Amino acid sequence: MATFAEIIDGDVYKYYADGQWKVSSSGKSVPIINPSTRITQFKVQACTQEEVNRVIESAKTAQKAWAKTPIWKRAELLHKAAAILKEHKTPIAECLVKEIAKPAKDALSEVVRSGDLVSYCAEEGVRILGEGKFLVSDSFPGNDRTKYCLTSKIPLGVVLAIPPFNYPVNLAVSKIGPALIAGNSLVLKPPTQGAVAALHMVHCFHLADFPKGLISCVTGKGSEIGDFLTMHPAVNCISFTGGDTGIAISKKAGMIPLQMELGGKDACIVLEDADLDLAAASIVKGGFSYSGQRCTAVKVVLVMESVADTLVKKVNDKVAKLTVGLPENDCDITPVVTESSANFIEGLVIDAKQKGATFCQEYKRDGNLIWPLLLDNVRPDMRIAWEEPFGPVVPVIRITSVEEGINHCNASNFGLQGCVFTRDINKAIMISDAMETGTVQINSAPARGPDHFPFQGLKDSGIGSQGITNSINMMTKIKSTVINLPAPSYTMG
Ligand SMILES: NC(=O)C1=CN([C@@H]2O[C@H](COP(=O)(O)OP(=O)(O)OC[C@H]3O[C@@H](n4cnc5c(N)ncnc54)[C@H](OP(=O)(O)O)[C@@H]3O)[C@@H](O)[C@H]2O)C=CC1
Numbered sequence: 202m203a204t205f206a207e208i209i210d211g212d213v214y215k216y217y218a219d220g221q222w223k224v225s226s227s228g229k230s231v232p233i234i235n236p237s238t239r240i241t242q243f244k245v246q247a248c249t250q251e252e253v254n255r256v257i258e259s260a261k262t263a264q265k266a267w268a269k270t271p272i273w274k275r276a277e278l279l280h281k282a283a284a285i286l287k288e289h290k291t292p293i294a295e296c297l298v299k300e301i302a303k304p305a306k307d308a309l310s311e312v313v314r315s316g317d318l319v320s321y322c323a324e325e326g327v328r329i330l331g332e333g334k335f336l337v338s339d340s341f342p343g344n345d346r347t348k349y350c351l352t353s354k355i356p357l358g359v360v361l362a363i364p365p366f367n368y369p370v371n372l373a374v375s376k377i378g379p380a381l382i383a384g385n386s387l388v389l390k391p392p393t394q395g396a397v398a399a400l401h402m403v404h405c406f407h408l409a410d411f412p413k414g415l416i417s418c419v420t421g422k423g424s425e426i427g428d429f430l431t432m433h434p435a436v437n438c439i440s441f442t443g444g445d446t447g448i449a450i451s452k453k454a455g456m457i458p459l460q461m462e463l464g465g466k467d468a469c470i471v472l473e474d475a476d477l478d479l480a481a482a483s484i485v486k487g488g489f490s491y492s493g494q495r496c497t498a499v500k501v502v503l504v505m506e507s508v509a510d511t512l513v514k515k516v517n518d519k520v521a522k523l524t525v526g527l528p529e530n531d532c533d534i535t536p537v538v539t540e541s542s543a544n545f546i547e548g549l550v551i552d553a554k555q556k557g558a559t560f561c562q563e564y565k566r567d568g569n570l571i572w573p574l575l576l577d578n579v580r581p582d583m584r585i586a587w588e589e590p591f592g593p594v595v596p597v598i599r600i601t602s603v604e605e606g607i608n609h610c611n612a613s614n615f616g617l618q619g620c621v622f623t624r625d626i627n628k629a630i631m632i633s634d635a636m637e638t639g640t641v642q643i644n645s646a647p648a649r650g651p652d653h654f655p656f657q658g659l660k661d662s663g664i665g666s667q668g669i670t671n672s673i674n675m676m677t678k679i680k681s682t683v684i685n686l687p688a689p690s691y692t693m694g
């Protein structure tokens with residue numbers, strides 16, 4: 202497409218630095234394998250450490266001027282970028298289909314949702330960054346009213362954004378929007394699978410005319426340039442979404458704010474009084490959307506024994522209706538992102554088979570494509586009871602008490618989200634309070650959105666909280682100015 206012609210050189214996509222599309226001096230590229238065909242679909246530049254250094258240097262310079270740009274002007278540019286992004290939803294969604302095998306309709310909604318997210322950041326930013334605090338000293342013992350404290354939010358500097366493959370556009374803009382509105386500059390390191398969609402998205406920001414160097418995008422394998430980026434002394438904040446890599450980054454990063462959204466083993470507790478049709482529909486949507494490759498996917502069902510047979514039957518009836526095939530045909534179940542992911546999922550399935558789980562469907566795999574599978578009668582000695590497959594396989598554990606369900610959920614090293622199905626709101630609230638997860642959904646599957654809701658994980662699932670408002674706040678720090686009066690100043694009366 203002509204709009205994006207300048208972002209590619211021959212068959213290798215360029216990286217974005219200093220407001221320009223560039224070819225890396227490394228002369229090397231990184232292939233992006235189409236999960237459906239398993240052949241190279243695209244190539245991106247393998248950026249060098251010197252290039253990363255230069256990008257971070259210009260981000261530092263650009264940020265100084267950006268911090269002085271009025272918030273309403275920053276918002277105007279973000280609104281412009283959001284509109285351009287939505288205008289180009291089709292070519293960007295096509296990249297998502299080819300790079301990460303996201304079903305065509307979901308790929309389009311990811312781009313539209315991303316445009317909306319950027320606009321919301323602009324709107325939220327002008328409101329919350331326009332407010333500060335005013336404190337008086339005589340609330341604290343021993344003080345007269347001689348000090349007025351004014352606080353406001355100031356930017357952090359250079360924010361490094363590292364999103365994962367499953368939402369390369371949406372989880373990139375969920376970091377870019379808050380960072381920019383708050384007056385920071387931003388360096389994006391996209392996931393390799395999904396990098397081309399991310400580069401297209403960055404071009405929309407380029408077309409919106411953001412100052413040079415304010416936003417940049419360096420490509421290359423995380424395992425090769427990741428440490429250099431995350432340990433760079435000029436990076437002032439890291440916002441990361443992904444797997445255990447985030448734990449390693451937290452240990453290596455300097456004394457800077459970190460926002461980490463990592464893995465999950467989201468439990469779905471189904472009680473005897475639940476609406477079983479609703480629970481079954483939510484388990485299928487929650488467990489099998491994008492072939493289970495969502496951190497918020499339902500990753501274990503904990504159902505009361507007395508309703509388990511009925512629930513399992515209802516889920517199986519729905520699983521039978523899922524379409525399996527290519528993302529271009531908008532199938533429900535599409536190939537998982539890499540061959541190694543498919544092998545990992547298969548390992549969990551074989552382990553469950555050896556240990557006696559009940560296979561509700563026959564296990565079937567063709568290349569990276571794995572047919573949806575519900576495993577009943579899963580026991581705690583099976584790996585699938587604890588590990589996240591990030592694939593279309595959902596384990597069911599039958600429980601005989603609510604406590605057993607809560608204990609299983611809380612024994613996990615993850616604590617992202619969970620859900621509970623019951624008609625008893627009092628019980629639901631008590632279970633929510635007892636579940637050690639960042640969010641509990643009552644009578645619906647786990648989900649991050651809407652994107653302005655707080656989104657956070659406990660334990661190994663993360664640090665900090667996302668969601669538009671929380672991200673803007675996290676990407677700022679508080680600055681106080683204290684006015685000292687020569688004598689106490691009391692109000693009239
Ligand atoms: N909580 C959440 O919101 C989400 C959690 N996840 C979790 O992530 C996992 C799968 O996603 P996946 O993308 O494979 O996760 P990874 O952690 O492997 O990758 C995430 C990002 O980190 C980059 N990266 C890899 N190594 C390094 C490094 N040493 N330093 C810095 N960056 C690095 C990757 O780049 P590259 O692609 O080039 O390797 C990618 O951009 C699952 O476990 C899932 O639970 C996934 C999505 C959302």
Ligand SMILES: O=C(O)[C@H](O)COP(=O)(O)O
Binds near residue numbers: 368442494496647650
């Ligand atoms: O990365 C993920 O998997 C998510 O952040 C989940 O987002 P979703 O609940 O909107 O699919």
